[in-house]
């Protein structure tokens with residue numbers, strides 16, 4: 001099995017997929033390696049990392065991580081879930097956004 005990683009910098013859609021994954025509670029999220037050493041908040045787990053374009057970081061210390069599994073970054077994880085697990089989660093549909101605004105020309 002090939003090791004399928006997504007490496008920072010991440011695209012905005014990768015960031016969105018990773019953060020939804022981290023918040024979903026459906027799978028074990030990536031957590032801070034220092035979460036046992038200093039106070040860390042608990043969301044879906046203790047010390048859950050947060051993604052932005054530059055990578056994943058810990059909100060409670062300076063821990064950083066620059067990769068995730070590929071299936072975490074491209075929405076494949078959401079397809080592994082039974083529909084029931086997705087209740088309350090908004091999975092982005094990128095095909096529906098980003099089009100240019102419609103321009104109506106009135107030439108009379």
Ligand SMILES: [Zn+2]
Nearest residue numbers: 032058061063
């Ligand atoms: Zn931390």
